[in-house]
Amino acid sequence: MQKIPLMLAKAGMVLARDVFRGDSPTGMPVCGKDTQLTDALITRLDQMDVQSVYVEGHPVWEEGQRSFDELLGELDLRFEKCRENPLNAMLYDIYKAHLTKSMGGEGGRQTD
């Protein structure tokens, strides 16, 4: 699952979470998850002020974006000095799980 700006959404991508109107993020969803995007749908969402959507997998690679292994390496480095502390070790595990999930792994949250 990946959060992308609507600008980068393309027909064929599949929504991973319900989409809400830009001006009422807590109101009724305007488009359900698992919907396959079409050009017409993307235009409609744009008119509704939707800024970003969650899509399945990890379809958009921006230039300079780091891979999972690189991100994990950086996480390891950041925690290098404090892994001995049990609280920090717990936080490390939480972040590692989060990273795995957000880079397209299974088991992500499906709805908000």
Place this chain on the structure above:
Amino acid sequence: MEDKRIELKKIIMDTRTLPTLPGVINKLNALSENDKASVQEMAKIVASDQVLSARILRLANSPSYGFYRVSTISNAMILLGVNVVKSLALSSSIFAIMEKNSIGLWEHSLGVGVAANLLARKLGLPECEEIATAALLHDIGKVIISLKCVEAEQEILRLVRERQIYIREAEREVIDTDHAEIGGWLSKSWYLPEKLSEPIACHHDVASSQNHRIKTSVVHVADVLVKASGFGNSGDRYVPEIQQVAWNTLKLDQGIMADLVDTLEDKLVEVRNFSLEMMAE
């Protein structure tokens, strides 16, 4: 050594060159403590500063808040709440001071502000906005060091790079004080209330916090979280230890933290946009 520190405090606190908060903020602070003050009166004060009004309206209309078309300051105050407008006013003034120095530090501060707000709300703490404001300001001492002690700052950065130590350890070694303490001095000279100045001064040593330990703990944990997430650039490469006393004070557990990391990472995407928005001005 003690002399050096007092000398330094003098240099740092030389009011002629210290960044100041716009008078509007002080008036707003004074007025919001007065129970009889009306929203209209406060809106009038904000409206007297056109740059500030423009910023607040811009932020109030930004998608991060999810409201539609706010066109007057008093509407913004009613919709967002007086406290939010106050912290928007404060944060946009702080941004003006920080921007010139370091965008990375600004992003780190903004991230910690958001993390503290999320944590405080999750725990159902009172005065979430104040906690978020303290979190936003927690590293203000770093700005002062880079403004006032240019040579010392270079030396600090060199030590951090060469010996791979925390920035705070390097500060202690070079200037015999640290950014938290300096932030505490500065917030006193700005007459910020103790509920803001204590978390700023004690965010690296929660145990030394006497009267506002809960707020201090939130700021401390939020700082660790944002450093762990690698968002922004605080100057520290390594995540600091979570202090047990903060953990116990807030009665945290693994479940709370896992939820918090999920929401925080989501929010940080928006924070990046918000930060870009501020820079676009």
